[in-house]
Amino acid sequence: MTGLQRGRFITLEGGEGAGKSVQARRLEARLRTVGLDVVRTREPGGSPHAEELREVILSGFARPFGAEGEALLFAAARIDHLDVTILPALERGQWVVCDRFADSTRAYQGAAGNLPVEAILSLERIVVGTNGPDLTLVLDLPPEAGLERAGLRRGQGGADRFEAEEIGFHSILRRAFLDIAAQEPQRCAVIDALKPEDEVEADIWATVEARLDPAGAARARE
Ligand code: TYD
Secondary structure (H helix, E strand, C coil): CCCCCCCCEEEEEECCCCCHHHHHHHHHHHHHHCCCCEEEEECCCCCHHHHHHHHHHHCCCCHHHHHHHHHHHHHHHHHHHHHHHHHHHHHCCCEEEEECCHHHHHHHHHHHCCCCHHHHHHHHHHHCCCCCCCEEEEEECCHHHHHHHHHHHHCCCCCCCCCCCCHHHHHHHHHHHHHHHHHCCCCEEEEECCCCHHHHHHHHHHHHHHHHCHHHHHHHHC
């Protein structure tokens, strides 16, 4: 690899209706504007096999296996997603913007699903190892506001496996994401997702510029 810098890996995390998908698209556009090559992806999913597992999990089909079974399915999907999509892109020098990643397993299956933190972290060591994100943006808002937004987005359709959980579950999620950010401040930044979309976009961009210097990285590629 002569002169080709490895890309950077950015994840967006948070509860339901935090606006991660919208902000992932906006961040992708901003990164392209400075001249970077970007792969935008999501979890669960992001590779053909992982997308199949997404259907299995979000339909509720895997619910009888419990939080352990679901954590293993998310992990299997993540292995494929890393191998097929994320790592090859980073090696090509592309920047990867991913809507949810391993912190969602810590929050949903760990904190909210009551799996022991050691079990979740050892699974993460096996699946992710040293291939974790360079920057994680935690989009934070009160769960009531997030669920309302998720309901509006969905329209008449039914809530998916996790949206259908009660408010207490979503409050635990919020706390869990904030705890992760507090424990790993060098990797994570908390973004106030209750603000209007344009302001959230600007806050995210200021954070990405300060932490990862995308314009500098783009110049180094020229
Ligand atoms: P999705 O429709 O992508 O929801 P959102 O817009 O909220 O990201 O559905 C993903 C769901 O899967 C979401 O409820 C969070 C959950 N999830 C986990 O429980 N564990 C995980 O490791 C991941 C990646 C997602």
